[in-house]
Amino acid sequence: MLSETLISRIVQSEIDYMTDRMLAIKERPGNPEGIEIWQTGHTTCYYSETMPWASFNTVKGFRGEDIEHLDSILEFYESRGRNAHFELIPSFVDQTLMRTLSQRGLYQSGFHASMYATPVLQTNEKDDAAIRIRMIEADEFEVYARIHCRSTGLPNDGIPHVAGNNKVLYDRAGWFFYLASIENEPAAVGVMHVSNRIASFTFAATLPEYRGKGLQGRLLSERIHAAAQQKCELAVAQCAFLSQSHRNMEKAGMRIGYVRASWSQR
Template sequence: MEMQLATAETIAAIERSEVDYTEDRLLAMQEREGNPEGIELRRFGSALCLYSRTMPWPGFNTVKGLSSDDAGELDAILDFYAARGRKVQFELVPSRVDAPLLEALGDRGFIPSGHHTSMAGPPIEQPLQLPPGVVIRQAGAGDYDAYAAIHCAAFGLPASGIAPVAANNAVLHGRAGWSVWLAEVSGEPAAAAVLYEHGGVASLTFAGTMPAYRGRGLHGLLLRHRLNRAASSGCSLVAGQCAFLSASHRNMERAGLQVAYVRSTWMRRPER
């Protein structure tokens, strides 16, 4: 089965899936008692603004879903972040923005700072034969410390990050649409992956492997496992993001996903 991805409708569905899972994840964090991470979500037109008081990293202080129709909202968006003393980045989908909007960003001191690839395709059933000693299972309520340890190790974060990462992801347990999967090798947690299913779209929201277990194909196994889950759930589209030509990109291609678009990231030009 092949899917023609380069249509405005499909591109909109892929972008909407990313906005949806990001919004729902941050809402779950915001709903923790006392909102300890200081999460705020604000919409300006079609743009969703993300903010965290305790997490200054770009991923938690991002504008998603911005379109050319929102050009008149740019100053209000920038005021939202300026009032909170936070730098902001914009994630832009090529077919959703035009030259006047890009020029308006440039006039306000923003420049392209990076790119990220969105992959998509139908959830085709994948053959899945696990090597000896490898088990894939859904995470239980008591597994989020193990998940967080994988998350931190996979992305080079210090061990001090395990507790907050665990707390900010345990809120997804049992939440509608979310499933977290662990790959174990000889009983030891070795890799993890997350799936969000909503509106007929399955979003591949995270995957990571402990450095000691890389090179064993665990990323690909978890990818195919989630594709099978999406197929059995009746989803019509699978979408995920990755660095261009990364190992994740190649694994997604092997599993039948295609490049849908490459979005750009815009950040304010550094002061000299």
């Protein structure tokens, strides 16, 4: 049953995988992406000098009792020329906190669903035989990055950066990369991070020309199966509310843990 304890575990799993990912990128020689991680109270703040997207410059874990740290958090981003983006969990915030955010010049900019399920071993006996799922090899991160960039609208000149920032995770404990091919053509990818008996499905994407063929459903089933093999008690994932990813996760047996609110500086 959904509870504050379960919600706290889902939230912490998101913090755990993001922190480990950012640390791995930071540990690249010379810290080429300018990664910084700062923690205060229950809150973890992430920053990247070269990657301006909100996902790399976000505030996780912020809650009502951290309101005393708000000005310091805003200063952390303002001093680096970056707007702050807060991810707020419904059961962790109250009217006072949201009113204070509004007074400081922030506004609610979006919603995002966090999904969860109990991992179980699955069978793919009835699945399309033309689809093949396997682990990515160490020398295939350019393939991974090409799918990542083309699927998310990033330009091709971002492929070397995406490849480098993900290859550092290949031999890092708890990280698993999957490639889905259809008729032997690489078409989709999925990523999983395992920590504290929780599997986080941290990224998934399909090339536009291969969408609607069931690839993401297969990747979800594969990762849920792998999470069960890893003896995980929980599998979690994030998606845009009522998106195709949301529908795929529901079909795979996942359900909503909470819908978090995104708050951004004007």
